[in-house]
Amino acid sequence: MKSQIHCQKNGPFELRGPVRITDASENVTETESMTHHLCRCGGSQIKPFCDGSHDSVRFQSE
Ligand code: FES
Known part of the structure; x- marks a missing residue:
């Protein structure tokens, strides 16, 4: 499955994994298929x- 990004109207970016998210402090969140909102x-x-x-x-x- 390809990772997907959906821009919600008046809301966050919805990510559908697998994704690896690194924040500004270098903290890493890795997912396989969960949905995250940025x-x-x-x-x-x-x-x-x-x-x-x-x-x-x-x-x-x-
Ligand atoms: S987009 Fe939801 S808190 Fe900023």
Whole structure:
């Protein structure tokens, strides 16, 4: 299965594995087939992952 990235409207990037994610502190998350959501609004407290803050900051993707 190919890895996929879906840009959700007014929300995060949805990744479908397998993927290897390395954050700015070099922490690595590897997945085989799980779905992960990456923040693109800048408001998450658990970057690079989405914590749902895009709703409270009213992120607009378009
Ligand atoms: S996109 Fe969800 S918290 Fe930023």
